[in-house]
Amino acid sequence: MDELLTPLTQGSRRALSRAITLIESTRADHRERAVALLASLPDGHALRIGMSGTPGVGKSTFIETFGTMLTEQGLKVAVLAVDPSSTRSGGSILGDKTRMETLSRNPKAFIRPSPSRAELGGVARRTREAIRLCEAAGFDLILIETVGVGQSETLVAEMADLFVLLLAPAGGDELQGVKRGIMEMADIILVNKADGDLLPTARRTVADYAGALRLLRKRPQDPDGFPKALPVSAVAGTGLQEAWDDMQALTAWRREYGHFEATRARQAQHWFLAEVRTGLLARLETPEARDRLEQLGRDVAAGDTVPGAAAKQMLDWLKT
Amino acid sequence: MDELLTPLTQGSRRALSRAITLIESTRADHRERAVALLASLPDGHALRIGMSGTPGVGKSTFIETFGTMLTEQGLKVAVLAVDPSSTRSGGSILGDKTRMETLSRNPKAFIRPSPSRAELGGVARRTREAIRLCEAAGFDLILIETVGVGQSETLVAEMADLFVLLLAPAGGDELQGVKRGIMEMADIILVNKADGDLLPTARRTVADYAGALRLLRKRPQDPDGFPKALPVSAVAGTGLQEAWDDMQALTAWRREYGHFEATRARQAQHWFLAEVRTGLLARLETPEARDRLEQLGRDVAAGDTVPGAAAKQMLDWLKT
Numbered sequence: 001m002d003e004l005l006t007p008l009t010q011g012s013r014r015a016l017s018r019a020i021t022l023i024e025s026t027r028a029d030h031r032e033r034a035v036a037l038l039a040s041l042p043d044g045h046a047l048r049i050g051m052s053g054t055p056g057v058g059k060s061t062f063i064e065t066f067g068t069m070l071t072e073q074g075l076k077v078a079v080l081a082v083d084p085s086s087t088r089s090g091g092s093i094l095g096d097k098t099r100m101e102t103l104s105r106n107p108k109a110f111i112r113p114s115p116s117r118a119e120l121g122g123v124a125r126r127t128r129e130a131i132r133l134c135e136a137a138g139f140d141l142i143l144i145e146t147v148g149v150g151q152s153e154t155l156v157a158e159m160a161d162l163f164v165l166l167l168a169p170a171g172g173d174e175l176q177g178v179k180r181g182i183m184e185m186a187d188i189i190l191v192n193k194a195d196g197d198l199l200p201t202a203r204r205t206v207a208d209y210a211g212a213l214r215l216l217r218k219r220p221q222d223p224d225g226f227p228k229a230l231p232v233s234a235v236a237g238t239g240l241q242e243a244w245d246d247m248q249a250l251t252a253w254r255r256e257y258g259h260f261e262a263t264r265a266r267q268a269q270h271w272f273l274a275e276v277r278t279g280l281l282a283r284l285e286t287p288e289a290r291d292r293l294e295q296l297g298r299d300v301a302a303g304d305t306v307p308g309a310a311a312k313q314m315l316d317w318l319k320t
Numbered sequence: 321m322d323e324l325l326t327p328l329t330q331g332s333r334r335a336l337s338r339a340i341t342l343i344e345s346t347r348a349d350h351r352e353r354a355v356a357l358l359a360s361l362p363d364g365h366a367l368r369i370g371m372s373g374t375p376g377v378g379k380s381t382f383i384e385t386f387g388t389m390l391t392e393q394g395l396k397v398a399v400l401a402v403d404p405s406s407t408r409s410g411g412s413i414l415g416d417k418t419r420m421e422t423l424s425r426n427p428k429a430f431i432r433p434s435p436s437r438a439e440l441g442g443v444a445r446r447t448r449e450a451i452r453l454c455e456a457a458g459f460d461l462i463l464i465e466t467v468g469v470g471q472s473e474t475l476v477a478e479m480a481d482l483f484v485l486l487l488a489p490a491g492g493d494e495l496q497g498v499k500r501g502i503m504e505m506a507d508i509i510l511v512n513k514a515d516g517d518l519l520p521t522a523r524r525t526v527a528d529y530a531g532a533l534r535l536l537r538k539r540p541q542d543p544d545g546f547p548k549a550l551p552v553s554a555v556a557g558t559g560l561q562e563a564w565d566d567m568q569a570l571t572a573w574r575r576e577y578g579h580f581e582a583t584r585a586r587q588a589q590h591w592f593l594a595e596v597r598t599g600l601l602a603r604l605e606t607p608e609a610r611d612r613l614e615q616l617g618r619d620v621a622a623g624d625t626v627p628g629a630a631a632k633q634m635l636d637w638l639k640t
Contacts, residue, residue, distance in 0.1 A: 039629055265621035272620045275631035280600050280638065300592045301585035309359055311595035318600065
């Protein structure tokens with residue numbers, strides 16, 4: 001039994017941190033230990049909330065205020081960041097703990113930044129495994145946060161029970177800028193900064209998004225009134241309880257009508273297939289395979305062989 | 321020796337058609353025969369020109385006029401279409417031969433539509449193999465035509481010696497609509513419909529694109545003055561010779577300074593790696609592998625096992 005297992009399931013944040021570092025490692029012996037640890041984890045009960053929002057929308061402040069509110073209600077909150085841009089630059093400059101200073105010092109909260117220098121596929125696996133670790137450590141709510149770019153939202157939606165989109169008050173033109181695919185993923189749209197001078201604009205934006213959501217195809221996993229748009233102010237702390245009430249109501253409905261478990265089952269199948277593909281392609285990453293690929297690549301470039309024939313040679317070699 | 325080889329290398333269009341049908345087949349015995357045939361092909365000398373243009377820009381008319389002009393100069397011209405949308409709809413409604421009626425009856429020309437019901441990866445392999453067949457059949461110029469959407473342009477650029485972008489006369493705003501990535505691929509931008517009332521607009525559009533091209537990073541494979549923008553009229557037949565002169569000048573320069581061969585070598589390496597990846601993932605497509613994936617997927621969905629453990633089981637099974 002792994003030495004991390006007992007302290008982890010007792011809720012030790014230190015053990016949780018070390019376990020996440022373990023699953024992020026690419027060293028073969030670490031990986032083997034990580035797989036064994038993951039297989040021995042007890043089931044958790046956490047709600048997984050995916051959250052996306054473009055930079056400047058106030059996502060850190062929202063998570064800080066929202067997370068603090070939930071911990072005050074007795075919940076244990078984990079925040080996992082999925083930021084492919086930070087993987088490119090080798091980590092965010094300020095770091096997530098600086099962004100969420102109050103929450104990071106809260107004993108009922110746990111914040112883990114995006115790992116640096118990982119590929120999107122690696123980020124996906126690492127995040128799913130980190131979710132399992134947080135659940136085993138007794139967290140009630142896991143916020144999986146991503147920036148509003150490209151594939152990372154799809155990835156987060158594929159591992160979350162709910163998907164929340166945090167947007168800024170905006171004119172009708174800017175509303176068009178939210179991609180249809182992202183809108184279709186959202187269960188709840190929160191229009192932040194609904195305070196002070198921006199309150200009327202925020203209310204209008206909520207109405208605009210509500211209208212846009214009504215135009216989307218009705219999904220089986222949505223009760224009446226969902227997906228919905230709501231105004232919030234992370235700074236003033238308004239609308240957060242209402243948003244949480246809606247998240248809980250939606251979750252309760254989905255649990256009751258079997259959609260919650262069905263979605264998790266579908267997601268598990270999706271990740272199973274993704275891991276098989278990743279694992280198969282990983283056979284090209286061993287030192288021996290790389291050497292051989294490089295050598296055959298040189299032959300192909302020199303015109304000594306054609307791509308198809310060289311590929312066949314490589315595939316035959318991989319079979320042995 | 322394959323019975324198609326001799327007639328193919330003697331330039332039989334019927335043999336060429338049958339050989340392309342052979343490489344498009346997914347039947348295992350056909351595939352084996354195709355690989356053997358491809359390995360026995362003599363080298364060709366054709367220039368490969370990738371061409372993209374959004375619907376309505378007059379691409380078919382351009383290829384018809386341009387191709388006819390080149391055949392009149394004694395060249396043998398093959399046109400291969402790469403249209404992922406036709407693969408989705410199961411073939412274009414009218415078909416490429418209807419689109420290019422004159423050229424399709426020209427004995428010095430050969431037109432082959434996009435295969436229906438193939439995935440983009442399959443289209444890539446099929447098109448590269450069709451290029452090799454056309455070259456072995458003695459064609460001098462191979463136009464690889466694609467529609468202006470998504471990944472198909474990147475794919476075509478990766479198999480062409482030159483990439484030509486055919487655009488319509490447009491205002492400054494529409495110019496912004498051409499994605500930067502597509503602009504960066506272009507060696508020559510042709511603004512079509514430079515005739516009649518549209519001539520002044522077309523000239524202004526050429527100047528606009530020329531300005532935009534000057535703002536792009538200088539590439540080592542470009543001599544002075546390239547990439548460039550030119551006005552053409554497929555309907556009036558004007559500008560086509562100038563465009564062809566430029567294509568030849570650019571090709572001659574690239575040959576002289578080693579860029580032509582270097583690009584082909586890099587492309588061959590790219591396709592070698594792509595084929596290795598595709599071939600590896602094809603191991604998941606056998607009936608036995610599909611059965612096993614389905615069964616493990618059910619276990620994962622039922623919660624009897626976790627995605628990582630099921631993936632490991634599948635990968636171990638694939639190894640045996």
